[in-house]
Amino acid sequence: MNDVTKGAFLPENPREFDFFIDGAWHAGHDWFERNSPSHDVPVTRIPRCTRDDLDTAVAAARRAFEDGSWAGLPGAGRAGILLRTAEGLRRRRDEIARWEVLENGKPLTQARGEIDHCIACFEVAAGAARLVRGDSFNNLGDSLLGMLLREPIGVVGLITPWNFPFLILCERVPFILASGCTLVVKPAEVTSATTLILADILAEAGLPRGVYNVVTGAGRTIGQALAEHPDVDMLSFTGSTGVGRSCVHASADSNLKKLGLELGGKNPIIVFADANLHDAADAVAFGISFNTGQCCVSSSRLIVERSVAREFESILVDKMKKIRVGDPFDPETQIGAITTESQNTTILNYIAQGKAEGAKLLCGGAALDLGHGQFIQPTLFSDVTPSMAIAREEIFGPVLSSFHFDTPEEAIAIANDTVYGLAASLWTRDIDKALTVTRRVRAGRFWVNTIMAGGPETPIGGFKQSGWGRESGMLGVEEYTQVKSVHIETGGRTHWIAS
Template sequence: MNEFSRLSGPPQQPKRLGLFINGQYTERANMEYLPRSSPGYGVDVSEVALGTVDDVNDAVAAARGVFERGSWSRMPGADRARILVKAAYLIRERAEELAYWETLEAGKPISQARAEINDGAGHYEYCAGLAQTLHGQTFNTYGDDLFGLVIREPVGVVGLINPWNFPFIVLSERIPYILASGNSVVVKPSEMTSYTTLALADILREAGLPDGVYNVVTGTGPVVGQALAEHRDIDVISFTGSTRTGEAIVRASTTNFKKTSLELGGKNPQIVFADSDLEDAADGVAFGLCFNAGQCCVSGSRLVVEEKVHDEFVALLAEKLKRVRIGDSFDEASQMGAVVSTQHRDKIESYLTLAQEEGGQIAFGGERLNITEGGRFLRPALLVGIKNNMRVAQEEIFGPVLSALTFRTEDEAVQIANDSPYGLAASIWTKNIDKALGMIRRVNGGRTWINTTIAGGPGQPLGGYRQSGVGREAGLTGVEEYTEVKSVHVGIGKRNHWIS
């Protein structure tokens, strides 16, 4: 029987996690490790190697070496596709193990972790097709003497800095796209959620990926992340995380003017009109708030509701939130798990205090819950009496806290929704299709939904406006993001000499 077939809780001993460089795990005699306390249990479940600048240099050298040799970068697309398909198969084969560790380190419910692992495999299958269909353009309009081509080439070595909230699915929204276009990569996972990134190294190696194409250097942002962002032999830096850290990444990237792809913070509006199906909208808003305990960059953290149904909708929503099943992460029935760390829980609670100081009220929730010994659980909070200039309506809390605001007209709803430094996501709830399409055109957001939220597949790009980032991941755009565009001009026939 597979050791992960009976999921029950933390392991007896913490799992020690090393570095993966040039196709093998690397340990040094003086290697330091950082313990990771499980959000759901408050006990150490893993020990993560603290990589150094030298480790980053070794990993980048391995990635650059294999890229220049061409064993992956010049491999035919059909061959790359077969490896990506095999990786998807192996991910699904190890889904219980990956979900187990995702739950342990991130604190999310096991049902959510399983779904994310399987969704992640789908990205590899999708990218197998893109590896074979990525193409350029031809220009046959220059006359008899000149022919033009535009071709796409892999950009080189990618530095990928991954977040703690969705360690495997965010990785899957980047790695197969980076690989499909022929690049090599050095990944820094969050020091809080490193297991599945290292497990992927085994999966890709077994699938046939050449050594050095996929490398993992675990450790902290100020050391490993900074070294990747500054490294002169990295061609693209991809980062998912806070806007403040994204700003630092951009500054560091100027060492060699590397390309940047950044998915950053959000303060995303859920706009609810009176003519929507209010019960559907309440369920969707509750899901958008509670998914991953609100620790989600596209979480719907601002409720912008039409004034004449505010009281009715808040009552419906509060009733929904009362019935959210918050529980042990390994309970199959749990819908919402634990908050990632004690420090983060304290930050979320400080915003609840701030909301009341600013003049708002807590209509529902916000209290700690004693689910498991040592677990860090919070009931989702619904704030009312909020104005859009309050800090709780402008700043990303990154937890299960929803600020309710009201509007009277479509113009006012748009003004409130766009009055934010961010532009990552937005949802519109209305049964009037003209209104829905008109609003979706006017509201800022790289990922938007009508009568649903946090839904979609690998075919559509991800990213944001303004302080929510630059660039796009996933979809065809996600592969093109990691290519260089080259114009080729071909002279035909005898040259008409300039010098006679």
């Protein structure tokens, strides 16, 4: 560990946070102490909110919505606050990145890049706030005009995960705000700091009180209560498909609130023999290792044409062995720590299961002992069969399974052989193959000769059991609105009852 990582970025004492409701900070009743997954030292103390706290937050969001302090602002007014928030993020970029690293374990260089994306989200949403519109029907006859009004849905509950605490927050919050909705946010218990810091930045930007509220605590208590709350009009949840199902049940058993769900993935990356194999191998290594594979769109299934499979796997092994795993504050680090102890155990158990089921281990396959924290080597299995657990289940770690194919039809079939449909990637120099496969693989995001590319202008979301709805871009604003049909008659009425 170099001098920087020995202490320059570590707090002397854990930072204690309050929670945020109705434009004010509130002291906690009990706290959760979070240890850095990279350094094994306490870094934050986060309040464990109660159901009464949640009720207070929802009531504040309801009042702020009904009084029109936010929804009643012109789009230009909302845009101005979102742009000032983007400037606040730019000023506090290093501070936010530091707390992301301390609580999550991701490399500092990655965290800074994510915050740049978050700034872009607020800037794009600011423009979108001025473009929200309805429609009109001037074809109903001379005496009848039809209009469609797009209105904010109301109070939104937002539950965010621990793998991208700030990125996923900012892929939702600015677009929800652009629509005119108000929010109650419940971040993951282990990574709550930056969600609370955003409350401070939004308040400084001029967001009216009650529009953005943060309650912290465990998913099984506060998260469940938010999903069930009868005065929440819509719930946006990002996390596992299993918990997503519980959100569906909670909505059905309460007020049938609208749901936006971004759930699990078992994403394919297809490599044809005519691809630039070195470019593709670098993308595959990045796709499974980014954020230590704790990424819903990570490319966890390699599907490579059989004629080049062994050559490609050899190139890939060489790439993966060179990935730098270590302290996230070291600027040379490419993979940081596994975020939670339970996830670390889960990943290691899947690696053991892959070995036991007969998959061929080509590289990695073990924990790394750095004397502190929890780290896992990037791992590649070959000769994987569709029945194996590592082939079918979302591991959420740096573990890649390799499959071989002979024809494009076989590649498409393997890619679609999953309950998920979140993302996919394809590598080929043949435009016909690229378009054919892109149109037939069922995934909400698709990359051709690139990986994890794009910006907040384009929507994100999944097919099949990877979720409902879309986030980001104009569709991400419209997701949090509802449409009202209006008909206006001109001239006198033709009486139904004769005079």
